[in-house]
Amino acid sequence: MNEDDDPLDDEWPFERRIEAAAGWLVFGDWQQAKSELDNITNLKIRKRPEVLKAYADIWEVSGDHAAMARYMEVLVLYEPDEIDHRLRLNAALLALGRLDEARQFIEADLKQHPDHPALLFKLAITFCMMQKHEDAEWVLVQLFTLKDGKYERTYLGLALDWPELAPLRENLLKWQRELDEESGGGTPPETTA
Numbered sequence: 001m002n003e004d005d006d007p008l009d010d011e012w013p014f015e016r017r018i019e020a021a022a023g024w025l026v027f028g029d030w031q032q033a034k035s036e037l038d039n040i041t042n043l044k045i046r047k048r049p050e051v052l053k054a055y056a057d058i059w060e061v062s063g064d065h066a067a068m069a070r071y072m073e074v075l076v077l078y079e080p081d082e083i084d085h086r087l088r089l090n091a092a093l094l095a096l097g098r099l100d101e102a103r104q105f106i107e108a109d110l111k112q113h114p115d116h117p118a119l120l121f122k123l124a125i126t127f128c129m130m131q132k133h134e135d136a137e138w139v140l141v142q143l144f145t146l147k148d149g150k151y152e153r154t155y156l157g158l159a160l161d162w163p164e165l166a167p168l169r170e171n172l173l174k175w176q177r178e179l180d181e182e183s184g185g186g187t188p189p190e191t192t193a
Contacts, residue, residue: 014045018054030062049078056088065095083109083118090122094164099130117143117151125164133167140168144175152179 012020017036024033037054040046052071059068072089079085086109093102106123113119120143127136140159144152156179159165160172 012039014040014042014048014051018050021054021058025057025061028061030058033058033061049075052078060088060092065092068092069096069098080112083113083116087118087122090126094126094129099126102126103130115146117146117155120146121155121158124159125162128164128167136165137168137171140172 017040021033021036024030024036034055037051037058040051045051052075056068056071056075059065059071069089069092072085072092075082075085076089086105090102090106093099093105103123103126106119106126110116110119110123120139124136124139124143127133127139140155143155156172156176160169160176165172
């Protein structure tokens with residue numbers, strides 16, 4: 001018997017429970033998804049990152065941002081190089097109105113992963129939500145000029161569509177016009193990560 005097996009668990013392997021939970025989430029039924037995961041009774045398995053991620057997905061769909069933040073904090077400890085955990089933690093903290101904490105986490109993340117475009121983008125959003133528009137603009141300038149503008153068009157488009165960055169819209173539109181003039185209206189440069 002595998003050390004992760006629990007003779008008291010039902011016959012379904014935990015991977016099937018995670019798949020079933022994900023299926024319920026497609027239909028927006030987070031209660032059924034949670035019920036699927038709650039059937040995993042082995043405590044060692046319940047602490048596995050893939051199970052914790054599945055629970056975080058449930059809390060995200062349910063709107064329980066406090067629970068999601070707790071799970072994401074644990075996942076960051078388990079998998080410190082997984083940027084998605086850090087981005088999701090930031091989103092949960094912002095949704096909870098814990099803006100200064102969200103900023104502190106993202107700034108610490110950028111020390112570990114300097115010049116990561118998604119982290120810079122989230123820092124700009126965080127600053128904007130804190131009403132620190134100049135700081136947000138400065139971070140976006142850093143992002144847009146990163147790696148000779150490799151991410152400029154992609155993140156400029158996202159910034160123009162992101163509701164939290166609406167206070168910067170006028171300057172972002174100006175940046176877009178200047179970019180369009182520089183490129184002569186031709187094909188935009190490659191923007192893949």
